[in-house]
Structures are given as structure tokens and as C-alpha cells.
Amino acid sequence: MRQALWIVIVAHGAILPLRAAPPAIDFYRDVRPILSNTCYQCHGPDAGTREAGLRLDVRQGLFTPADSGAMPVVPGNLDSSELIRRITSIDESERMPPADSVNKLTPAQMDVLKRWVESGAPWQEHWAYIPPARTSPPEVQDQSWGAGAIDRFILARLESEQLRPAPPADATTLVRRLSFDLTGLPPKQDDVESLQSAPTPDNYLALVDQYLASEHFGERLAVYWLDLVRYADSCGYHSDNPHSISPYRDYVIRAFNENLPFDQFTREQLAGDLLPSATLAQRVATGFNRLDKTTEEGGAQDGEYLVKSAADRVRTVAGVWLAATLGCAECHDHKFDPYTARDFYSFAAFFADVQGKGVYKAGNRDPVVQAPNYADAARVAQLDKAIQDCQVRVDASGNDNTAAANELASLNAERAELAKRFIPSMVTVSVEPREMRILPRGDWLNHSGEVVLPAVPAFLPQPPVADRRLTRLDLANWLVDRRHPLTARVFVNRLWKLFFGAGLARGLDDLGAQGEPPTHPELLDWLAVEFIESDWDIKHLVRTIVASNAYQQSSVPSAELVERDPQNRLYARQSRWRLEAEFIHDVALSASGLLTPQIGGPSVKPYQPEGYWEFLNFPKRKWVADQGAKQYRRGLYTHWQRTFLHPSLLAFDASTREECAAQRAVSNTPKAALALLNDPSFVEAAKALAARALHEGGATDQQRIAWTWREATSRQPNANEIELLGALLADARSAYEAHPESASLVLAVGQTPPATDLPPIEQASWTAVARAVLNLSETITRN
Incomplete structure (x- = not known):
């Protein structure tokens, strides 16, 4: 039948x-x-x-x-x-x-x-509002494919659908994937060759540990975090004037590199100033609370912009830690989730003690501290602890301990020398809380609403405090309470997206009623509980994910998978996607040899089209590109002007960071290819890559083409690819020989002078080849 x-x-x-x-x-x-x-x-x-x-x-x-x-x-x-x-x-x-x-x-x-x-x-009940519970990984028929929990959850679902996982990715693809995912940079060729020669599980895990230990790991995760917290170098409203807060970015990078537990990472950002004996680094972390947009527009009302800032903080904290659209309850109770207007304003009341105004003058907004740069931060922290301990000994001796006094003087002198390089950074200072009322329809002029105190949404588990006013530290502790249903799930879901291209629950910014439920709810909960029980260990979670067979699959789909699971919801293969804007910039600089590997520090200004800031007024400003090594810093250090974000960042869908962004939009337009082809940063990188090819790539055109291709894509080109680039090289030579002045124009782009030992026409011709290679989809794609 x-x-x-x-x-x-x-x-x-x-x-x-x-x-x-x-x-x-x-x-x-x-x-x-x-x-x-x-x-x-x-x-x-x-x-x-x-x-x-x-x-x-x-x-x-x-x-x-x-x-x-x-x-x-x-x-x-x-x-x-x-x-x-x-x-x-x-x-x-x-x-x-x-x-x-x-x-x-x-x-x-x-x-x-x-x-x-x-x-x-x-x-x-709504799945996201029930505390996660760890379930045992299911039994699977194929015992040979992965023994870990992740693989068993994935494979059990595939077997129930009569599907098989994809074969493992080849060593080159795997190393490149891992390097991009954990550092945001292409791999060194030595790493590729090492795994190619011995593709064993132990060698793969050794590479995982190498990348986790790299200082570039913190930079990679920082890009994701800075989008969430809407980090920017300008105030956002009206004239969008600059402010100084780059030490906060350094704090984030260092926190990820040092594997600061996520619960402490949360406390320090929301309430570092309220921690006992708060350190300078913990105070810098509270710059999170100062990343709201502000204005200095003449005639702007202080009360109106205080309300705007309060709403901004509610939307951001709820977005970052809860993946909740709590901002929808500013004017009325939420239409789809059980958040009420009272919840919104009670949540805002947590931040009523943050010292600040609604309207500011241009420049940094008090309060501000002087903070060390990334390179000095660890030593400054050591000095501050040593000075504190030494001062106790001096005080206890009644100033009779000469050795301790001399040691204290020496420590203070060293710190004073380092302080000459300190950078101003906006921080949080707690003051007497402002009154917070429910504003009917969100109207800042209507004060008829009820006064509310700090409180978390009423339908969620409540903090164990009933005898005093709740503080930002109470809020932070509530968010990372092990019984909290959302925080761990939210972080794990977003981390999964970084390594698989989509979250287990696709809506990274909304785990509420309008969000899509997870495709693998038991796996999401297993990972959330694993994260909590590891004491919120981020690197442990990352290692667990990338060590799985599911992560190591090929991203090439079979015809059957294209038909039955086109969006890869079952994870029967890996995913491929275009790199984030900052990493596309980094790939070009890395391949060219121009990249400045310095970690942390103030934002920099790469080349930008003349006149792009023409309408950035009050006052008029001119973009002045940085000189020397600053020009070749990684993309995440680019000056982030909210209303006039660098056009190459916009071309590749970077967030303007005016709002919390859990996921960037992805577009595919001609302006992206034109940016790769014509942005001076990419042209200069191609010029430098061409000079490297002529110096290091071998004696013949074919050898140099193969070397250039490998530097950009990590693999050897095939015969057809060599032939195509050979034809491009021949055409470029002919064109530049007929018009040598055009070769001079190409070689004049950027601050890097052309190589004096290379004929200009030859260097310009190879620059054309390098521009094509840097524009390849494969070059800017994570497979």
C-alpha cells in the first residue's frame, strides 16, 4: 500500500x-x-x-x-x-x-x-522563560561520528530525518575557518601546512588552543560585543561630536583574552563602581553605562534627553543580556511578551543613580578618569595593588620604615611615568538617584504617572533582596544568577552564531514570543547549563563548540541538503559567509604585510573619501588620515562616527552602533566590490602585496601568481586560475606600457612608497593582479 x-x-x-x-x-x-x-x-x-x-x-x-x-x-x-x-x-x-x-x-x-x-x-509556557535544564545527550545509531554532547544532539536529529552529516572539511579550509572564527585574521601559512601534514585530532586541538591563547582572540570577540553595547567614538545626536572612551574597548579585549568569567564581566560593566574597593579597570568597565547617545543642541531640553538616555539604557541592557524587546513597553504594555510599562520604568530606575545630564557641551562628558592603554594596563594594576599594600606598611610603622617608604616612592614614580600615557575615559559615578516615574505614552512632559523603584520584570524570578532599594549591582547579580532563564541562553545562542552562521534560535535579538524557537532546544539548554556550571568560562565554551565534529564539517552542501534543508537548520553541514567589515579590512592588510599588530589603544583614521564629512557640522570637521603605523591598524580600531560611519565599513554592513545590534544586516551590492577595488586602503594593500610577490614569490609569473593567491586564500590556485590571472597580468603590462603615467598614479596611492628596486610598470601590473585577488569572494569568505 x-x-x-x-x-x-x-x-x-x-x-x-x-x-x-x-x-x-x-x-x-x-x-x-x-x-x-x-x-x-x-x-x-x-x-x-x-x-x-x-x-x-x-x-x-x-x-x-x-x-x-x-x-x-x-x-x-x-x-x-x-x-x-x-x-x-x-x-x-x-x-x-x-x-x-x-x-x-x-x-x-x-x-x-x-x-x-x-x-x-x-x-x-514560553521556552525562554523556563530555567534551562541539562538533558542527557541522546543515543545515536552511528557511534563513530563524534562522542561529544554537541555531536550527539546534532546527529540524533539528523538520523531522525534520515540525513547524514557532511564529511570533514579539508585541512586548509579548517585552519582558515578556525583562524577567522577565533582571531578574525587569516592563518599563517605555517599553521596551514602543519595541519595539512598531520591532520590529527590532537594537532587540531593544539591549533584551537593556540588561537584561544592569541591576543587577537579578544579582538575578534570584541567586535561582536561592541556591536551589542553600541560602542562608538562620537555622541550620536545633533553634531555627533567625538568623545574619548577607547579604554573601555581595551577593557573588553583584555577581558576576553584573560577569560574573565562572564558573570564578573557583567558585574564590572553594569556596576564596577559599586564593587568593594573597585579597581581602575573596574571603573573603566563602567564606561558601558556612558555609551548612550547624547546631544549638545541649543534649545534641547535636559529632561527630555535624560528620558531618552534612560530608555536607551533599558533597551541596551535588555537587548544585551535578555535578548528582550523591553523597549516596546516604553509607551504601553508589550503587545506580545509579558513586559509591562511598569517593568520598563522600574528597570530604568536601576540607572537613576548614574551621574549625568541630558544635554552636554562638546567633548568628554563628566565623570572621566585617566586610564592606561592596553599595553600598560596590567602593569598599572600591579602597581596600584603594590602601592596600596606598601602604604599600609608605611602607615603601620608610623613612617619609621625607611625601606617601605623608599619602595613606595619608587612605585609611585613608576606609576607617574606610565600616567603620562594615560587616556581619558568616561566612567560611571553613583549619585543620589533621580526620581523615576511611569510616563504615560512615554511622554516626558507628563508627570502624572506613579513613582517607581528599581525592579526587574515581574514575571521573571526576583532578586533575593526585599529590605532596601535595589542597585545596579543587584541587577547585575540577578542577570547572572544561575537560576536565570535567559542570560546564559542568550550568550550561548549568539556564540553559536559566530561559529555556525546562525543561532540555534535564529532571532538573536528576540527570544520572546515573536522570536523563532530553537531548532535544537535540548542542545541550547545543554550548552547554557555547561556555561553556567563551568563558572561562566567563555574559552571553555568556545573550545567545546569548535572541538565538535559538527563544527569541523565541510560547508559544501549535497544536492539533497540543498533541497531538504536549504537554510541549514539541521546543521548537516557547516555554513559559509562573507567576513565582517573589520575583518575584510584586516585580510587585505595581513596579506600585504602592512598590518600593525598592536593590541588596544585610541581609535585611528584610515583613508576616507574627500568631502565625506562635508555635512558633519557644528563645528565643521575634516577627516585627517593617520600617518605611519596607525594607518595599518585592525578594522575594529577605526574611528566610529555614528552618523557618518566610514563608508567602507558601511559597504560591508557594519553597525552604526546607534542601537544595540545582535546581528548585522547582510547585503550584496556593487558598492562592496567597488570599495575592495578602489578604497585607498585596499589599493595600497594590493600595491604592497604586489611588491612582496615580486620579492618573495619566485622567479616566474606562474610562481608569483600562485604565491599571491596563496597569501590571500591560504590555498594553491589551480591551472585555470593561474591562466586567468596570467592573462590579466599580460593585459595590465600592455596597458601600463602604453600609458606609463597611469602606472605612476596607481603606485602613488597611499603612504607606502613604491619599491625603488622594481620597475614601475612591473609593480603596477602586479598591483592589478593583487587587486583582483583581494577582490575574490574566496578571499573575504569564511567557509
Whole structure:
């Protein structure tokens, strides 16, 4: 007998395999998204817009009579369920959603709701608001593919869908992937050759540990974190004047490099100034609270911008740690999640003690401290501790301890010398808290709302403090409480995205009702609990993920996978994507040999088109490109002007950092290729790469082409690729021989002078080859 075959289509078009029968209805996967998208607008959390006294986002609302007396859902009984009667009614005046609603139910969605009611209408609380629990990894049929928990969760799902994982990536691809993922830089050729010659698990893990120990690891993770916290070098509003806060960026890089536990990382940023005997580094960390946008516009109202700053902080903290759209509750209760306007303003009250104003004058905004650069920070911390200990000994001796006094003088002298290189950085200082009220409709002029104290959202677990006003430190401790349902999941989900191209729950910025549920919920929870139980050890979590067979798969899809899982939701292969804007910049500098590897320090200004800042006014400013080694710093150190972000960063979809950004948009436009081809930074890098090829690449054109290709892509080109670049080289030679002045123009780009021992036409011709290689998709792609 032929079985009836069903094609199951899940959210956003991902296709899962053919089945013999419809799968069992899962409330959270199948039912809740329908209710959220079509019903919650009028029958959800917001009491202000709720109609007919009917609330469908909570169990009680679904299973108790509405104001009309009708029962919304009677488990197992379609005829008695008002919900089913309304959505299937042929009477337009009764049918829900109403005829004028933009949200319509499809026949397939109606069928899902009917089947749910018929199956007994099982209810589930929202998955993200339940504390994660570790489940044992499932049993799998293929015992040879990975013994770790990650691999077993992935493989069990694949086996249930009659799919096989992809074969392992080749050594070159794997080393390049690992280097980009853990350092943001292409690998050294020695690393590639080492794994090629001995591709063993031990050698692979040794490479993992090498990259985790690299200082560039902190730079790579910092790019992700700086997007979240909206780090920028300018104030954002009106004239968008600069401010100094680069020591905060250095703090983030150092925290990741030193593997600062994530719970302490959280406390120091939100409330480092409130920690006992707070260190200078912990005070610098509180620059997080000062990254809100500010204005200095004449006529701007201080009260209005204090409210804007408060809302900015609420959106950011909720976005960074909770993946919550709490900002939607500024004017009214949230339409889809159980956040209320009271929750919003009570959350804002945590930051009412942050010293600050609504309107500032240009420049740094008090309070500010002088902070060491990245290279000096560790020594300064040692000195501060030694000075403190030595001062205790001097005081205890009544100044009779000459040796201790001399030691103290020496320590102070060394610190004073280092202090000459200190950089100003905005920090947080706690003052008497401002009054915080619920603002009806978010209107800063309407003070009729109730005064509120600091509090966390009422539906989430509460802090164990009831006898005093809660502080920012209480908030931080609450966020990293081991019983918190969101924080670990949020961080793990985003980290997974860095290594697989998408989160286990795709909506990195929203784990609420409008977000997409995870494809592998047990794996997400297993990783969250592993993170917590490792004492929030970030490097342990990273190593666990990249050591898995799932991570090491090839990204080349089979025809079957393209058809059945085009979006790679089952992780039967790795993913490939274009590198982030900063890393594209870094690839060119690295291949050319121009890269300045210095870690930390103030922001720098690479080349930028003349006149780009023409409309950056009050006052008029001119972009002056940095000279010397500063010109060749990594992309994350580029001056981040919120309203006029560097055009090459914009071309590759960098965030302007005006708001918390958990995931960058990805576009594919001609301006990206034009930036790679014509931005002076890339032209100069190509010129330097060409000079290296002529000096280091061998004696023949073919050898030099192969060397250039390998420097950019980490692999040897094939015969066809060599032939194509050989033809380009011949054309360039002919063109420059006919127009030698054009060769001079190309070689004049950038600060690096052309090599004096190379003929200009030859160097310009090889520059054309290098420009093409740096523009390859493969060069700027993580496979």
C-alpha cells in the first residue's frame, strides 16, 4: 500500500524531510507562533488594547470563559471551542481575525489549531522563560561520528530525518575557518601546512588552543560585543561630536583574552563602581553605562534627553543580556511578551543613580578618569595593588620604615611615568538617584504617572533582596544568577552564531514570543547549563563548540541538503559567509604585510573619501588620515562616527552602533566590490602585496601568481586560475606600457612608497593582479 507523503514546512521556509504522517502538534513550535502573529495584537499582554476581555497568551485566558461567557478552548472539543468557531465562521462579522486585519489565517494554520484542540490542547509556557535544564545527550545509531554532547544532539536529529552529516572539511579550509572564527585574521601559512601534514585530532586541538591563547582572540570577540553595547567614538545626536572612551574597548579585549568569567564581566560593566574597593579597570568597565547617545543642541531640553538616555539604557541592557524587546513597553504594555510599562520604568530606575545630564557641551562628558592603554594596563594594576599594600606598611610603622617608604616612592614614580600615557575615559559615578516615574505614552512632559523603584520584570524570578532599594549591582547579580532563564541562553545562542552562521534560535535579538524557537532546544539548554556550571568560562565554551565534529564539517552542501534543508537548520553541514567589515579590512592588510599588530589603544583614521564629512557640522570637521603605523591598524580600531560611519565599513554592513545590534544586516551590492577595488586602503594593500610577490614569490609569473593567491586564500590556485590571472597580468603590462603615467598614479596611492628596486610598470601590473585577488569572494569568505 502506498503511504501518503507529507511535506512539512517550518517557519520561514526551511524544508524538512518527507514523512509518513503529520507530526504531532507541538504548542510552542506550531500553535503559539500562529496566536502571536494573528491574535496577540488584540488579545495579548497589553491590557490597554485588549478586546472582549480575552487574553490568549496565558493559560488562564485560553481555558477560562471570556467576558461573553464563551470558553475560548475546550480541550478535545472543536464544537465547544469559541476560538475554533470564530476562526472558521463564514459570518464576516464574527470571523477572527477581523476582515480589516492585515493578519489573516491560512487554511493550513486553521488546520494546525484544530488539530491542537482535538489532541487535547496541551499548553507550554514560553521556552525562554523556563530555567534551562541539562538533558542527557541522546543515543545515536552511528557511534563513530563524534562522542561529544554537541555531536550527539546534532546527529540524533539528523538520523531522525534520515540525513547524514557532511564529511570533514579539508585541512586548509579548517585552519582558515578556525583562524577567522577565533582571531578574525587569516592563518599563517605555517599553521596551514602543519595541519595539512598531520591532520590529527590532537594537532587540531593544539591549533584551537593556540588561537584561544592569541591576543587577537579578544579582538575578534570584541567586535561582536561592541556591536551589542553600541560602542562608538562620537555622541550620536545633533553634531555627533567625538568623545574619548577607547579604554573601555581595551577593557573588553583584555577581558576576553584573560577569560574573565562572564558573570564578573557583567558585574564590572553594569556596576564596577559599586564593587568593594573597585579597581581602575573596574571603573573603566563602567564606561558601558556612558555609551548612550547624547546631544549638545541649543534649545534641547535636559529632561527630555535624560528620558531618552534612560530608555536607551533599558533597551541596551535588555537587548544585551535578555535578548528582550523591553523597549516596546516604553509607551504601553508589550503587545506580545509579558513586559509591562511598569517593568520598563522600574528597570530604568536601576540607572537613576548614574551621574549625568541630558544635554552636554562638546567633548568628554563628566565623570572621566585617566586610564592606561592596553599595553600598560596590567602593569598599572600591579602597581596600584603594590602601592596600596606598601602604604599600609608605611602607615603601620608610623613612617619609621625607611625601606617601605623608599619602595613606595619608587612605585609611585613608576606609576607617574606610565600616567603620562594615560587616556581619558568616561566612567560611571553613583549619585543620589533621580526620581523615576511611569510616563504615560512615554511622554516626558507628563508627570502624572506613579513613582517607581528599581525592579526587574515581574514575571521573571526576583532578586533575593526585599529590605532596601535595589542597585545596579543587584541587577547585575540577578542577570547572572544561575537560576536565570535567559542570560546564559542568550550568550550561548549568539556564540553559536559566530561559529555556525546562525543561532540555534535564529532571532538573536528576540527570544520572546515573536522570536523563532530553537531548532535544537535540548542542545541550547545543554550548552547554557555547561556555561553556567563551568563558572561562566567563555574559552571553555568556545573550545567545546569548535572541538565538535559538527563544527569541523565541510560547508559544501549535497544536492539533497540543498533541497531538504536549504537554510541549514539541521546543521548537516557547516555554513559559509562573507567576513565582517573589520575583518575584510584586516585580510587585505595581513596579506600585504602592512598590518600593525598592536593590541588596544585610541581609535585611528584610515583613508576616507574627500568631502565625506562635508555635512558633519557644528563645528565643521575634516577627516585627517593617520600617518605611519596607525594607518595599518585592525578594522575594529577605526574611528566610529555614528552618523557618518566610514563608508567602507558601511559597504560591508557594519553597525552604526546607534542601537544595540545582535546581528548585522547582510547585503550584496556593487558598492562592496567597488570599495575592495578602489578604497585607498585596499589599493595600497594590493600595491604592497604586489611588491612582496615580486620579492618573495619566485622567479616566474606562474610562481608569483600562485604565491599571491596563496597569501590571500591560504590555498594553491589551480591551472585555470593561474591562466586567468596570467592573462590579466599580460593585459595590465600592455596597458601600463602604453600609458606609463597611469602606472605612476596607481603606485602613488597611499603612504607606502613604491619599491625603488622594481620597475614601475612591473609593480603596477602586479598591483592589478593583487587587486583582483583581494577582490575574490574566496578571499573575504569564511567557509
